[in-house]
Amino acid sequence: MSGAPRVALVGGGPAGAVAARVLARRGLAVTVLEAHAAPPQKVGETLPPGLTPLLRHLGLETWLERDGHLRSQGNRALWGSQRAEESPFLANPFGNGWHVDRRRFESRLAETAREEGADWHWGARLASCTRAGRGWRLTVLREGWREILEVDFVADATGRHARLARRLGARRVCYDRLTGLTGLLESPMPAADTYTLVEATPGGWWYSALLADGRLAVAFLTDGDLLEKPLRQADPAAWWQLLRQSAATRERVEGHGYQGKTPLRVLPAETSRLDTIVGDGWIALGDAAAAYDPLSSHGVASAMGSGFYGGHAIADLLAGRDDARLAYLDLLQRAFGTCLDLQKEHYARETRWPDAPFWRRRQAAGYGI
Ligand SMILES: Cc1cc2nc3c(=O)[nH]c(=O)nc-3n(C[C@H](O)[C@H](O)[C@H](O)COP(=O)(O)OP(=O)(O)OC[C@H]3O[C@@H](n4cnc5c(N)ncnc54)[C@H](O)[C@@H]3O)c2cc1C
Structure with missing residues (x-):
């Protein structure tokens, strides 16, 4: 292993974890730097059935059952009308979807990457990254200490903020200003319905999913710019008032006595990409x-997919195969284009509030790649 190329993966979410596993399997010396000291509670609980082949390939499918995640029966949508439409996963060739506890899920991903040989560091935040010859010199902050790491290749898996790539000069291209106001609610008499519920309202849409x-x-x-100040500041009273204006979501929450015990979070949820995805010595x-x-419930699946193909692209690039760059870019570009088309189609189906700014923006021509 000592002579193997060294790769630093910054970010230990689904993308970083899968890439770490691929790289370790291909015999590279891979270090994962994850800023959180333990897997954080993230939003994004619903995994679609389409992720099953990759989960199976990575040997993770059986872990979902064993780790106690919840099978999802399907999707229910009040979209374009007040009548709920159900899309059960019964007939889906890939079987059911899942509602996962992100902490447990990411802890499992990290553990399997470690088992393959990745050198995984929780509580290690990248502070700076500068060129050192053909490679990189990274400054890492850990428990108040600065450490230096020298590697041949770096990967940015830091999520939407793309902290490393933007530091290296890439720019974020945003297609909208979508923002999520998210809560994890608790009840002494929880619901049993494992459908993911999506409900359109004049100001935006609600999403809800049960956890195990x-x-x-x-x-x-x-859209973030459409939020009144109290909502922007995650005021629970304003959020609950808005929730009471919904129909099926309100019924699901109030019918089971759900209450918020943890603070609400305001999170960026926009569709966006980098203008440069692969640079000299980084990806x-x-x-x-x-x-x-x-809306696509595609984030985790896409992150794991890009971790998988991106991991192989890094190994190929380090082996001198320059065509790996174009192959990876092409894959991502096609996936992104398809997703934007589907998104556009889906939003176009909701026509009840043509004058409401949120929906007007989504009906406007040109929303897309
Ligand atoms: C409101 C909302 C709802 C969503 N719902 C779903 C859903 O139902 N299903 C779904 O599949 N997806 C959903 N998503 C999207 C999903 O959560 C993301 O697509 C997914 O987490 C992306 O994985 P990732 O590994 O690319 O990044 P992340 O999971 O964001 O991981 C990035 C990691 O990088 C670390 N990091 C950042 N900076 C540094 C640094 N300087 N040094 C070291 N580490 C650093 C962070 O701590 C973090 O752990 C949702 C997103 C939002 C906002």
Whole structure:
């Protein structure tokens, strides 16, 4: 291993973890730097059935069951009308989807990457990254200490903020200003319905999904600039008032006595990508490369997919195969284009509020790649 090329993966989310595993398997010396000291509670709980082949390939499918995540029956949508439409996963060739506890899920991803040989560091934040010959010199902050790491290649898997790639000169291209106001609700008599519920309202749309421990993940999605100040500041009273104006979401929450015990979070959820995804000696993976509207429930699947193909691209590039750059870019570009088309189609189906700014923006021509 000592003579193997050294790669630093910055960010230990789904993209970083899968790439780490691929690189370790291919015999590279891979170090993962994750700023959080332990897997953080992230939003994004619903995994679509389409992720099953990759989960199976990575040997992770059986872990979902064993780690106690919840099978999802399908999607229910009040979209374009007040009548709920159900899309059960029964007939899906890939089987059911999942509602995962992100902490447990990411902890498992990290563990499997370590088992393959990745050198994984929790609580290690990248502070700077500068050129050192053909490679890189990284300054890492850990428990108040500065450490220096020298590597041949760096990967940005830091999520939507793309902290490393932007430091290296890449720019973020944003397609909208979607923002999520998210809460994890608790109840003494939790719901049993494992459908993901999506409900359009004049100001945006609601999403809710049950977790295995009975908590309900609930989010309101709208454009950040359309939010009144109290909502922008995550005021629970304003959020609950808005929730009471919904129909099925309100019924799901109030019908089971759900309450918020943890603070609400205001999170960026826009569709965006970097203008440069692969540079000289670096690459971007997952949300850092391209991030999707949560309507698609595609974020984690896409992050893991790009971690997988990006990991192989890094190994190929380091082996002198320059065509790996174009192959990776082409893959990401096609996936992003397809997703934007589907997104556009989906938003076009909701025509009840043509004058509401949120919907007017999404009906406007030119929304897309
Ligand atoms: C409201 C909302 C709802 C969503 N719902 C869904 C859903 O239902 N299903 C779905 O599949 N997706 C959903 N997503 C998207 C999903 O959460 C993301 O696509 C996914 O987490 C991306 O994975 P990633 O590995 O690219 O980045 P992340 O999971 O964001 O991981 C990036 C990691 O990098 C670390 N990091 C950042 N800076 C540094 C640094 N300087 N040094 C070291 N580490 C650093 C962070 O701590 C973090 O752990 C949703 C997103 C939002 C906002």
